[in-house]
Amino acid sequence: MARLFVAIPLSPLLKQRLQEIQPPRTTGITPVAADNLHLTLQFIGDAPVETVLAALANISLPGFQLAFSHKPRYQKGVIWLGVKDSPELKVIQLAVVKALVKAGVTLQPKRFMPHITLARYKRHVPTEMIELLLEERAGVVPDEAAVAFGLYSSKTVDEHVIYTRLRAFPLQDG
Numbered sequence: 032m033a034r035l036f037v038a039i040p041l042s043p044l045l046k047q048r049l050q051e052i053q054p055p056r057t058t059g060i061t062p063v064a065a066d067n068l069h070l071t072l073q074f075i076g077d078a079p080v081e082t083v084l085a086a087l088a089n090i091s092l093p094g095f096q097l098a099f100s101h102k103p104r105y106q107k108g109v110i111w112l113g114v115k116d117s118p119e120l121k122v123i124q125l126a127v128v129k130a131l132v133k134a135g136v137t138l139q140p141k142r143f144m145p146h147i148t149l150a151r152y153k154r155h156v157p158t159e160m161i162e163l164l165l166e167e168r169a170g171v172v173p174d175e176a177a178v179a180f181g182l183y184s185s186k187t188v189d190e191h192v193i194y195t196r197l198r199a200f201p202l203q204d205g
């Protein structure tokens with residue numbers, strides 16, 4: 032068993048751009064490390080890795096484009112960049128959910144709100160400061176080609192979250 036989630040990995044170029052717009056490490060604000068930036072499709076939680084891998088291997092879908100909101104937003108300790116909803120994104124998210132449910136994996140029902148978590152903040156951080164930091168770094172984030180999705184494990188070691196990609200599943204060309 033491992034604590035698992037399914038996500039779309041991001042290219043090094045996009046991660047670099049996201050690092051430019053994410054707030055810097057400041058008292059009470061922790062930016063997500065570049066290696067950990069991703070677009071979550073489905074949080075799973077503790078589940079048997081082999082069962083989940085076998086379920087995801089059945090998914091065959093074409094690659095597609097991801098487009099992003101203009102401005103990061105923040106709420107309840109999370110600063111994130113919205114990902115524009117698209118039919119392709121809905122299809123892949125639903126395909127993941129269906130494959131997992133069919134394989135008997137239990138999922139917590141939660142509405143899919145596509146986003147990339149950029150940073151986390153403690154509740155004592157003044158919202159004016161968050162707004163200022165985001166405003167200073169605001170800028171366009173170019174579209175990204177989604178070429179794969181992956182199964183990730185999540186571990187917390189010494190208060191550091193470590194995400195490890197266990198397997199990537201390529202999306203088909205065109």
Ligand code: 3AM
Pocket residue numbers: 036069070071074139141146147148185
């Ligand atoms: O992509 P983000 O950062 O929004 O918040 C966690 C992270 O999402 C989320 O799963 C992703 C990888 O850890 N997550 C963690 N625990 C969760 C839970 N109990 C959860 N999502 C839903 N329920």
